[in-house]
Structures are given as C-alpha cells and as structure tokens.
Amino acid sequence: MGKIEIADYIEKLTGSITVPGDKSISHRAVMFGALAEGVTEITNFLTGDDCLRTVDIFQKLGVPIRMTEEKISIEGKGLSDFVEPKEVLYFGNSGTTARLMTGILAGSSFCSMFTGDESLNRRPMERVVTPLKKMGADIHGREDGKYLPLSIRGRRLQSIRYELPVLSAQLKSAIIFAALHANGETVIIENSPTRDHTEIMLKQFGGQIERVGKEIKVKGNQSLVGTRVHVPGDFSSAAFFIVLGALAKKSDFIIENIGLNPTRTGLLDVLKRMHGKFEMMKEDGNFEPTGSLRIQSAPLVGTTIGGDMIPRLIDEIPIIALLATQAEGTTVIKDAEELRVKESDRIATVVTELKKLGANIEATEDGMIIEGKTKLSGGYVNSHGDHRIGMMLAIAGLISEEKVIIDQYECTQISYPDFFGDVKKISKMK
Ligand SMILES: O=C(O)C1=C[C@@H](OP(=O)(O)O)[C@@H](O)[C@H](O)C1
Numbered sequence: 377m378g379k380i381e382i383a384d385y386i387e388k389l390t391g392s393i394t395v396p397g398d399k400s401i402s403h404r405a406v407m408f409g410a411l412a413e414g415v416t417e418i419t420n421f422l423t424g425d426d427c428l429r430t431v432d433i434f435q436k437l438g439v440p441i442r443m444t445e446e447k448i449s450i451e452g453k454g455l456s457d458f459v460e461p462k463e464v465l466y467f468g469n470s471g472t473t474a475r476l477m478t479g480i481l482a483g484s485s486f487c488s489m490f491t492g493d494e495s496l497n498r499r500p501m502e503r504v505v506t507p508l509k510k511m512g513a514d515i516h517g518r519e520d521g522k523y524l525p526l527s528i529r530g531r532r533l534q535s536i537r538y539e540l541p542v543l544s545a546q547l548k549s550a551i552i553f554a555a556l557h558a559n560g561e562t563v564i565i566e567n568s569p570t571r572d573h574t575e576i577m578l579k580q581f582g583g584q585i586e587r588v589g590k591e592i593k594v595k596g597n598q599s600l601v602g603t604r605v606h607v608p609g610d611f612s613s614a615a616f617f618i619v620l621g622a623l624a625k626k627s628d629f630i631i632e633n634i635g636l637n638p639t640r641t642g643l644l645d646v647l648k649r650m651h652g653k654f655e656m657m658k659e660d661g662n663f664e665p666t667g668s669l670r671i672q673s674a675p676l677v678g679t680t681i682g683g684d685m686i687p688r689l690i691d692e693i694p695i696i697a698l699l700a701t702q703a704e705g706t707t708v709i710k711d712a713e714e715l716r717v718k719e720s721d722r723i724a725t726v727v728t729e730l731k732k733l734g735a736n737i738e739a740t741e742d743g744m745i746i747e748g749k750t751k752l753s754g755g756y757v758n759s760h761g762d763h764r765i766g767m768m769l770a771i772a773g774l775i776s777e778e779k780v781i782i783d784q785y786e787c788t789q790i791s792y793p794d795f796f797g798d799v800k801k802i803s804k805m806k
C-alpha cells in the first residue's frame with residue numbers, strides 16, 4: 377500500500393458503526409485459551425497483524441488453533457503441553473506479544489528464542505526481565521536482557537512481591553502470567569490503575585486473582601478452563617471516530633458494542649473537560665464493561681492532561697494531540713514519557729508530523745504543548761511505521777480541506793485493517 381492520499385473533507389457523520397475487536401483483549405483471549413484446559417471460542421477477534429502474530433506463536437508452540445471468518449477455536453491443554461519451538465519466534469511489531477509471552481514462557485519446561493522487527497527490538501524489555509529473574513527465570517538477551525532478541529530456558533518459578541516501577545499493563549500482565557505457574561502467592565503493587573483486562577479474563581477462565589487496594593494477589597499452580605470470549609470493539613480504535621466526530625462540523629452518530637472499561641476510557645474524561653458532547657450507554661455484561669457511545673460535534677477548549685490519567689489514555693495521546701489543535705487555548709500533556717518507547721517515539725513523531733500540517737505544537741521531555749485553534753493545511757506526512765500515528769494522520773487528512781498524503785500508511789493494518797470502509801458507512805466519502 378505504501379502511500380495514501382486523502383483528498384476528502386468530512387463535514388457530516390450520521391448513523392452507526394462498530395469498530396474492530398479490542399487488540400489487548402484479543403491477544404489475551406488467545407493466550408488464556410492456549411493456557412486453559414479444553415476448548416476456547418473467540419468471536420470478534422481482531423485480525424490485525426499483531427494479534428495474528430500471537431496466534432502464529434501458539435501454533436508454533438504446538439497448540440491447535442483453527443480460524444474461520446466467524447471465530448477462533450483453540451484446543452488448550454495447558455502450559456505443560458506446549459512443545460519446544462523449532463525456530464526463533466518472531467513477534468513482529470507487537471510489544472504486547474513480546475512482554476506477555478516472556479512471562480508465559482519463563483515458566484515453561486523448554487528453551488525458546490525470540491525477536492521482533494526493528495521497532496520492537498528497540499523497545500525496553502528489562503522492565504519484564506528484571507521481575508521474572510527475581511522469580512527465578514533464566515533469561516538472556518541483548519545488552520544483558522534489556523532488548524530483544526531474548527532467549528529463555530524455562531523453569532519452575534517462585535512467587536514474588538513486586539512494586540511496578542513503571543505503570544505498564546504489559547509488565548503487570550507478564551508477571552501475572554508467570555505467577556500462574558509459580559509456587560506460592562505473587563503480590564503485585566500497582567500504585568495507579570493500568571488496563572485490567574488480564575485480571576478480568578483470568579476470572580473468566582475460572583482463575584483466581586484479587587485486588588485489595590493497590591495490591592494484586594495471584595495464587596500459583598492454577599488451572600484454567602476454556603470458555604467463550606466475545607471481544608468488544610476496541611476503544612482505542614473508536615477513539616479515532618470519537619475525535620473525528622467531535623471535530624467534523626455536523627456529526628451525530630453512534631459507535632456500538634465498544635469496550636468501556638474505565639481503565640481505557642480516559643479520552644472521554646478529557647473530552648468532557650474540553651466541553652465535548654457525547655453520551656455513554658453502558659450495557660450489562662459479565663466481564664468486560666461494554667456499551668455504545670453517541671458522539672456529536674462541539675466547540676472545544678484546551679485542557680491539561682497528566683498524572684494518574686495517563687495510563688488510561690496512553691494509546692490515545694497522538695489523537696488527543698490532534699484534537700487539541702482544534703480546541704481554543706492551550707493544551708498541556710505531561711507525565712507521558714512512556715510515549716518515547718512505543719512503536720515510535722510518539723512525542724517526536726506526533727510533533728514533527730502535525731507541524732508539517734501547520735499545527736502550533738511543541739515537544740517537552742514528557743509530553744507536548746499545543747496551542748489552538750489552528751486551521752490545518754494539506755501536506756506530505758509519514759507514519760514512521762507506527763499505526764497510531766498513521767491513524768491520527770488519516771483523521772487529520774479528513775478534517776483538513778486540503779490534500780494530505782501519508783507515507784507508510786500500511787502499518788495501520790496492525791490495529792485498524794479497514795478504517796476507510798468504516799468512514800464510508802457514516803459519511804458521504806466514496
Ligand atoms: O497491555 C496491553 O495490552 C497494552 C498496554 C499498554 O502498554 P504498556 O503496558 O507498555 O503501557 C498499551 O500502550 C499497549 O497498546 C497495550
């Protein structure tokens with residue numbers, strides 16, 4: 377695909393859409409399905425590149441997985457039944473696969489080696505390697521385990537008590553997965569909530585996990601039972617429509633069946649503070665909170681975003697930066713240094729690319745400062761191979777009256793394979 381040109385200008389959005397399945401939940405459903413005894417069936421699975429990597433990894437570990445248009449069926453037999461992979465496992469661009477699989481494979485009975493693409497091999501692995509080594513894991517890797525490629529000689533693990541030094545759901549989840557196969561009870565101290573899909577899904581598969589204040593307690597030697605998982609729409613993909621809806625001149629539309637887990641919906645708190653117009657309709661669900669969202673256009677004002685809110689909107693910061701270019705006044709984003717170690721350095725790439733379209737935006741060490749409101753021009757921009765940047769630039773193209781050309785757009789296959797198909801459903805775009 378390479379380059380795309382966006383010449384359309386979206387003024388009106390009406391009707392209703394659904395967005396693709398949640399990426400974080402899709403990864404976890406396959407992981408738990410493989411670790412559980414019996415059959416797991418997953419519907420509305422995200423068939424983006426990262427989640428397909430996770431499926432491929434388990435197939436290479438000898439887990440029977442069948443994929444049809446409607447569902448994925450996994451015949452799980454538990455970790456003890458995985459087989460030693462015959463080749464180096466390739467995690468592509470997926471940080472979630474890399475971190476969570478490290479936690480799972482640390483407790484296996486065999487040797488495994490893995491690596492990723494150029495971006496993933498630059499991202500920090502030390503955060504997971506350090507606590508796993510404290511649990512007794514035998515892990516080696518580049519620069520003493522700071523980066524991929526890594527190799528693991530699986531072995532029996534011991535429980536730990538560990539305070540998360542970085543607010544990362546991937547780190548927390550890697551330790552939870554390792555704890556399931558360790559002796560004793562592991563306690564993880566999380567000072568501020570990060571997405572809790574692993575905890576929710578562990579219960580869905582019949583496991584035990586308890587949160588008391590800041591402590592998450594996981595018993596070792598647990599066995600899990602296969603189940604049915606319906607993956608809700610990804611709030612992080614819906615975020616692109618939420619922002620498009622807020623910024624287009626005349627929008628009033630509904631996004632149906634999306635995940636509304638409060639550990640993910642920080643964007644809605646920001647939108648409220650910016651005077652955005654939306655209505656949330658939660659539905660009763662047993663595990664993940666889901667529902668619909670009605671979005672309407674509204675004039676916006678700037679705000680300050682930082683502190684505990686950051687983990688609840690970490691993947692939405694690129695699109696929030698675009699939103700802020702269209703709000704009156706100053707928006708400050710701080711405490712978001714984690715953005716520097718995502719698929720790209722998202723502080724640098726957001727600022728560089730939005731400046732090319734005329735935005736008044738400056739980088740700080742841990743975030744950015746945006747002055748609005750600026751009419752965006754057309755221009756030639758680049759996703760830097762980062763799907764969230766590519767998606768944000770696509771929305772910039774749709775609200776700009778001039779043509780926007782995006783290079784390396786194909787990376788959006790990771791989380792939103794048919795974005796323009798969905799835009800067409802609720803607008804006049806042909
Ligand atoms: O656990 C997960 O599924 C994710 C956690 C977040 O990363 P960190 O744990 O590095 O914050 C997020 O940015 C990523 O897109 C998915």
Ligand SMILES: C=C(OP(=O)(O)O)C(=O)O
Binds near residue numbers: 691791
């Ligand atoms: C950071 C992301 O994902 P991952 O860490 O799984 O690569 C993301 O999807 O924005």
